Amino acid sequence: MLSVAWPRTPVARAYELPAVRDEGVSRPFASMDAALHELILEVRQLEQGVGLLDVLLDLYSTRYSRGGDYFTSDSLAYLMTGLAAPRAGETVRDPACGSGRLLRAAAHWARTRGGEVGLSGADIRPMARYAAAVNLALHGFHADLGKGSADTLRAGRSPDRADVILTNPPVNMRDWGHGELKEDERWSLGVPRPGNANFAWVQHILADLTPQGRAVVLLSSGAAHSSNRSDGLIRRAMLESGLVVGIVALPAWLFPHTSTSTALWLLTHEARPNADQVLFADAGKLPTWKDGTRRGFDQESIEHLLGIFRVWQGDRQHEGGDAPGIVPWCRAASREEIARAGFDLTPARYVQQRSTAKLNSGVGGQNWQRELYERMDRSAAARRQVRDALEGRHDHRTP
Known part of the structure; x- marks a missing residue:
C-alpha cells in the first residue's frame, strides 16, 4: 500500500524520492504496510502532526547517529539561525543538511519577519535527504536538495555563492579526502590536517560565501585550542583576516548520544563594528531543559544571547542587560589579547579572565594577580611558539 502511495505524494514527486530505504533497513514497506496503515490513521487524527515529526527525528538521531554525526535539535537550530539572522531575499545553504532543521529555521526566521529566503x-546520507524533504514540506518550505546524496566537501566549491551558511558538519571527521584535496583552491588560509576535517569544513564554507556573506558552524571544542600546527596557523589566519565574529561554547551533553563538547563559530566576510575583536560566550552557564533524551536551551536565555550579539554587531540599540560587558558569561577580546594567548579561541579562557579581573578590582591597589595571569599567558604563548617551531622542523624532515 505505502510502497505504491509514496511515489504519488507531492514531496516524493518534488524531490524524486523513490519508496526505498537504506542504512541497513531494506524495503520495509511490503512487510510493514498493514502496521503503517494503522499508524497513519492514528497520526491523521492528531492536531500536532508536525510536532510528532520532530519527536521522531530526535528519536532517529539518538538511535542511529554515529559519534559526531547527528541531526541538529530545534533549539540549537533557532540559536544558530538567530546568530546569522537571514534577511529577506538572501540565499541560505547547509552543505551537510541532515534533517533540514537549519534550513527550516532560516526560512521560518525570515518569513516571520516579512520576507522569504532561497534554500x-x-x-x-540518502536518508537525510528524505528527512529534509519531508520536514521542509510539512512546514510549507521548499529547498534545492540536489538530485541525490552528495559529499559536498569532496565536490569542491559550489558554482553559486550563498549569503548565509548554517551547518552542523560531522564533528572531527577523519576520512575527508586530504590526499586528493591537498592542492584544492579553497585552502587559502592553510592546508587542513589529515585525519580531521574541522578546518576543511570551515574553509569550504568561507569559500562558498558571498563577499558580504556570513556563516554559523558547529565544531568540536577542540578546534578552538588544538595544538596541531596546521590548526593553529589556520586559526591565526582567520583571526588576522577578521573572519571570526564570535564563538559560543555549548553546554555538555547537549546531544544525548555523544559526550563530544561543541561550540558555535560565527564567521563573516562583511564589514562590521568591533572588527578587531572576537565576542566569546560560554552558553554552558545558561539554563537548559530536558525531556527524555532531548535537551535544549531555555528560550529566554537564547533571546538574551542573541540580543547581546546583535548589540555588539551594531544591529540593535543597547537595551538593559544585553551588553557584553554586563553578563558574566560573555566577553569581547582583542586580537592582541588572543595572539598573546597563542590564538586559543576557547570562550572559557576569556570569560574566566574577566571574572578574575572583577575579583581583583575589589582589592585596594593590589593588581598582582592580574599581572601574574598576564605573565602566564605570555609564557604559554612562548611555549606554544617553541613547540610549533619544533613540530615544523619535524614535519620538514619527515618524508
Whole structure:
C-alpha cells in the first residue's frame, strides 16, 4: 500500500524520492504496510502532526547517529539561525543538511519577519535527504536538495555563492579526502590536517560565501585550542583576516548520544563594528531543559544571547542587560589579547579572565594577580611558539 502511495505524494514527486530505504533497513514497506496503515490513521487524527515529526527525528538521531554525526535539535537550530539572522531575499545553504532543521529555521526566521529566503542543501546520507524533504514540506518550505546524496566537501566549491551558511558538519571527521584535496583552491588560509576535517569544513564554507556573506558552524571544542600546527596557523589566519565574529561554547551533553563538547563559530566576510575583536560566550552557564533524551536551551536565555550579539554587531540599540560587558558569561577580546594567548579561541579562557579581573578590582591597589595571569599567558604563548617551531622542523624532515 505505502510502497505504491509514496511515489504519488507531492514531496516524493518534488524531490524524486523513490519508496526505498537504506542504512541497513531494506524495503520495509511490503512487510510493514498493514502496521503503517494503522499508524497513519492514528497520526491523521492528531492536531500536532508536525510536532510528532520532530519527536521522531530526535528519536532517529539518538538511535542511529554515529559519534559526531547527528541531526541538529530545534533549539540549537533557532540559536544558530538567530546568530546569522537571514534577511529577506538572501540565499541560505547547509552543505551537510541532515534533517533540514537549519534550513527550516532560516526560512521560518525570515518569513516571520516579512520576507522569504532561497534554500539549498545536501547531505552524504540518502536518508537525510528524505528527512529534509519531508520536514521542509510539512512546514510549507521548499529547498534545492540536489538530485541525490552528495559529499559536498569532496565536490569542491559550489558554482553559486550563498549569503548565509548554517551547518552542523560531522564533528572531527577523519576520512575527508586530504590526499586528493591537498592542492584544492579553497585552502587559502592553510592546508587542513589529515585525519580531521574541522578546518576543511570551515574553509569550504568561507569559500562558498558571498563577499558580504556570513556563516554559523558547529565544531568540536577542540578546534578552538588544538595544538596541531596546521590548526593553529589556520586559526591565526582567520583571526588576522577578521573572519571570526564570535564563538559560543555549548553546554555538555547537549546531544544525548555523544559526550563530544561543541561550540558555535560565527564567521563573516562583511564589514562590521568591533572588527578587531572576537565576542566569546560560554552558553554552558545558561539554563537548559530536558525531556527524555532531548535537551535544549531555555528560550529566554537564547533571546538574551542573541540580543547581546546583535548589540555588539551594531544591529540593535543597547537595551538593559544585553551588553557584553554586563553578563558574566560573555566577553569581547582583542586580537592582541588572543595572539598573546597563542590564538586559543576557547570562550572559557576569556570569560574566566574577566571574572578574575572583577575579583581583583575589589582589592585596594593590589593588581598582582592580574599581572601574574598576564605573565602566564605570555609564557604559554612562548611555549606554544617553541613547540610549533619544533613540530615544523619535524614535519620538514619527515618524508
